[in-house]
Amino acid sequence: MAATIPVTILAGSLGAGKTTLLNHLLQHADGRDLAVLINDMGEVNVDAELVADGSELDVDDGIAELSNGCLCCELQDDLETAVVRLARSYEFDHLVVESSGISEPEPVARLFTTTSRVAARYDVDAIVTVLDTPLFIDTFAGEAVPERRTDPAAESDRPLSDLLIEQLEAADLILCNKTDRCEPAELAETDALLDALRPTAETIHTEFSAVDPDRVLGVDRFDPATDAQQNRGRRDQDRGQGQPSDQNSDHDHEADHTHRRPSEAYGVDSFVFRVRRPFPPDRFAAILRDLPAAVVRSKGTAWVAGTDMQLSLSQAGPSVRLTATGPWIATLPALERDLYRSNRPNLEWHDEFGDRQTELVVIATARDDTGEHNGFDTEIDGVESRLRARLTDGLVTETEWDRDAFAPKNSFPVEPGEETVLRRE
Structure with missing residues (x-):
């Protein structure tokens, strides 16, 4: 045996x-x-x-x-x-x-x-x-x-x-x-x-x-x-x-x-926020610092204007960490980009934005540490709707698409492996 x-x-x-x-x-x-x-x-x-x-x-x-x-x-x-x-x-x-x-x-x-x-x-x-x-x-x-x-x-x-x-x-x-x-x-x-x-x-x-x-x-x-x-x-x-x-x-x-x-x-549920439009660095940082108290965990990938880096987001409790994991494939030279795509046939690809997108999983609870709540489903839905609205409102607008407008303001990581740590207020 x-x-x-x-x-x-x-x-x-x-x-x-x-x-x-x-x-x-x-x-x-x-x-x-x-x-x-x-x-x-x-x-x-x-x-x-x-x-x-x-x-x-x-x-x-x-x-x-x-x-x-x-x-x-x-x-x-x-x-x-x-x-x-x-x-x-x-x-x-x-x-x-x-x-x-x-x-x-x-x-x-x-x-x-x-x-x-x-x-x-x-x-x-x-x-x-x-x-x-x-x-x-x-x-x-x-x-x-x-x-x-x-x-x-x-x-x-x-x-x-x-x-x-x-x-x-x-x-x-x-x-x-x-x-x-x-x-x-x-x-x-x-x-x-x-x-x-x-x-x-x-x-x-x-x-x-x-x-x-x-x-x-x-x-x-x-x-x-x-x-x-x-x-x-x-x-x-x-x-x-x-x-x-x-x-x-x-x-x-x-x-x-x-x-x-x-x-x-334990009164926990999750939802996904997914969008193919970048965040201005300052507005995205403000959103992360002011996440609703009900959010206990969020993680995923963020597209931030002013950098070619794909940013990995990991938030737990008061700490929010953003790490540059490498450039978006869409930003690479054509030959290198095509090679990456051929090796990853299941990669989601947009005709205009390529692989660039924000995809965040948000985990929230509607209960405090005593277990008290007033309708779990209603409260979780409220957290989701408010946060979705704030994230959507914080995206780059039609008149803000010029990438160079954000580069001088970008305090987020711009080299692979670099990190930015924010604290929730």
């Missing part, structure tokens, strides 16, 4: 640094052939595109995209099919699954331990939770042990802080990311809180998710028996039963998929 393939499951809140970690592993995991499976919230799988751009993998070769859904419920069948197909179609040493920022990692792990045709091919190596350390401190500082704010079994809407607890309680390894933004006393408190919350997990401090791959891959930290017993007992206590369930794991697996999708439970 062939050896099983180790699996690392990446979890963490929106914008914590999971995709950055994944790209780091792909670039530095010498001697390992990695396959990746990426779940992103929204109809555009931005994370899969970023990983493909940052590695030698193609989106259709070793990366299986699962977009616009939850790994643990509505895409359960797709996930199972995808990982089996990967094992059958490709040869690789290790599978890394990056779950959505609003997914719970425990049901994903159970797929690899309780589903026969998956468990026969894979073995979970570790659940790795990437922690946005400043966010964790802001949320839980001063508490003895971080706790859920609501009853997981209740029908009430749950705050995102509860999801963060779920992701940490399932972790075998916790990467405390963005430690460069924290004071030493804050890091010491974070370590103490994590030790109280998940004492069996190893904790590593990182900046920009940079870590030795040997500390993340092939660590053999996942114990399905221990984790299943702890997690079943915790769920039963949360339901007020007081005793662990004596039902078998298959029944447990089936029952757990009757819960609401994380997007419903």
Whole structure:
């Protein structure tokens, strides 16, 4: 019988640094052939595109995209099919699954331990939770042990802080990311809180998710028996039963998929803003600094006037980062442009603007940390309509198309690899 393939499951809140970690592993995991499976919230799988751009993998070769859904419920069948197909179609040493920022990692792990045709091919190596350390401190500082704010079994809407607890309680390894933004006393408190919350997990401090791959891959930290017993007992206590369930794991697996999708439970939804017209730098910067409070994450590609660079946007919480990833193909000399296009037959191309466009995925919540809201669908629709209107109003007008008019004002990156960091007001 062939050896099983180790699996690392990446979890963490929106914008914590999971995709950055994944790209780091792909670039530095010498001697390992990695396959990746990426779940992103929204109809555009931005994370899969970023990983493909940052590695030698193609989106259709070793990366299986699962977009616009939850790994643990509505895409359960797709996930199972995808990982089996990967094992059958490709040869690789290790599978890394990056779950959505609003997914719970425990049901994903159970797929690899309780589903026969998956468990026969894979073995979970570790659940790795990437922690946005400043966010964790802001949320839980001063508490003895971080706790859920609501009853997981209740029908009430749950705050995102509860999801963060779920992701940490399932972790075998916790990467405390963005430690460069924290004071030493804050890091010491974070370590103490994590030790109280998940004492069996190893904790590593990182900046920009940079870590030795040997500390993340092939660590053999996942114990399905221990984790299943702890997690079943915790769920039963949360339901007020007081005793662990004596039902078998298959029944447990089936029952757990009757819960609401994380997007419903935690009050999160997404939409895409797509347009083939650039933003003036000053107006675009003003929009980004004044994003609605309900926006917890936005990412994608931006077309900004005054530069030939394609800008990758990544916003999480108060930080907005724009990185120049390279020139738009439409701006290259004709021979080079045609060569690029021939090598990318699926590239969307406009007769006038070529590949230049803005495509942003915006993830928002209509609930505060108490779970209070007045009609989730209505509030999310309101956030979307207001932000769409502001983005549309901020585009270059018909009388502003002269590219040279914006060049002197452009404070955004103009060379590949350069970054501009803005702060939300």
